[in-house]
Amino acid sequence: MTERNISADSPEKRAAGIAASRMVESGMVVGLGTGSTVAYTIKELGRRVREEGLEILGVVTSYQSEMLAIEAGIPLANLAQHPKLDIAIDGADQIDSKLYAIKGGGAAHTREKIVSASARHFLVVADESKTSIQLNKAVPVEVLPFAKTLVIKKIKELGGKPELRLGLRKDGPVITDNGNFVLDVNLGVINDPEGLALKLSSIPGVVEHGIFSNVDELYIGKKDGSVEIVRK
Numbered sequence: 001m002t003e004r005n006i007s008a009d010s011p012e013k014r015a016a017g018i019a020a021s022r023m024v025e026s027g028m029v030v031g032l033g034t035g036s037t038v039a040y041t042i043k044e045l046g047r048r049v050r051e052e053g054l055e056i057l058g059v060v061t062s063y064q065s066e067m068l069a070i071e072a073g074i075p076l077a078n079l080a081q082h083p084k085l086d087i088a089i090d091g092a093d094q095i096d097s098k099l100y101a102i103k104g105g106g107a108a109h110t111r112e113k114i115v116s117a118s119a120r121h122f123l124v125v126a127d128e129s130k131t132s133i134q135l136n137k138a139v140p141v142e143v144l145p146f147a148k149t150l151v152i153k154k155i156k157e158l159g160g161k162p163e164l165r166l167g168l169r170k171d172g173p174v175i176t177d178n179g180n181f182v183l184d185v186n187l188g189v190i191n192d193p194e195g196l197a198l199k200l201s202s203i204p205g206v207v208e209h210g211i212f213s214n215v216d217e218l219y220i221g222k223k224d225g226s227v228e229i230v231r232k
């Protein structure tokens with residue numbers, strides 16, 4: 001895992017993040033994803049709330065998106081109050097030509113999956129480097145600490161190479177917002193994302209894996225500031 005920097009400016013990410021924010025209208029309940037690309041969306045939505053009177057409610061996917069949304073001035077709600085969201089916007093670590101995605105680089109994929117599954121429309125924002133014909137990046141798998149040994153054994157039986165994600169400015173494992181560990185699982189090229197998703201979900205102790213098959217629309221930010229839109 002390389003170090004994540006959510007504050008470095010990126011024109012590609014900004015282009016995608018801001019373009020996606022235009023899909024949001026007053027009256028909507030909006031799922032707010034995690035990461036450096038969707039951070040641009042959250043900041044832009046906050047600007048519209050403060051300066052243009054945009055009336056929305058945000059549902060966050062992590063402490064990171066909660067802090068950003070509060071700082072931006074977006075009023076927040078939760079899934080108990082609003083089980084159906086109008087739209088969810090989030091980043092991805094890799095996304096293929098059929099819009100299967102790998103998420104969880106920020107260890108937030110469990111809540112991101114719940115929030116995106118609650119939305120009528122799920123939009124992913126990414127820069128060009130995230131696109132790939134087929135998925136081949138390591139898949140983040142959130143695991144109950146109690147089940148770590150069993151899950152590692154089962155993943156190896158599937159042919160995966162699991163690596164416990166370690167903290168960068170904390171000794172020992174990364175602890176998710178839900179109090180769990182994350183395994184980054186190298187599985188080579190993923191030819192059947194749906195089949196793999198089912199296999200990973202069936203391992204006792206797996207809380208959630210980072211394969212997403214519910215992306216409706218992808219906004220790809222380019223270096224020249226343009227944005228390509230791909231729909232399912």
Ligand SMILES: O=C(CO)[C@H](O)[C@H](O)COP(=O)(O)O
Pocket residue numbers: 006033034035036037038090091092093102103104105106107108109112
């Ligand atoms: O899944 C995620 C967090 O768990 C992020 O959305 C994903 O890692 C992309 O992040 P970034 O936009 O910073 O590249």
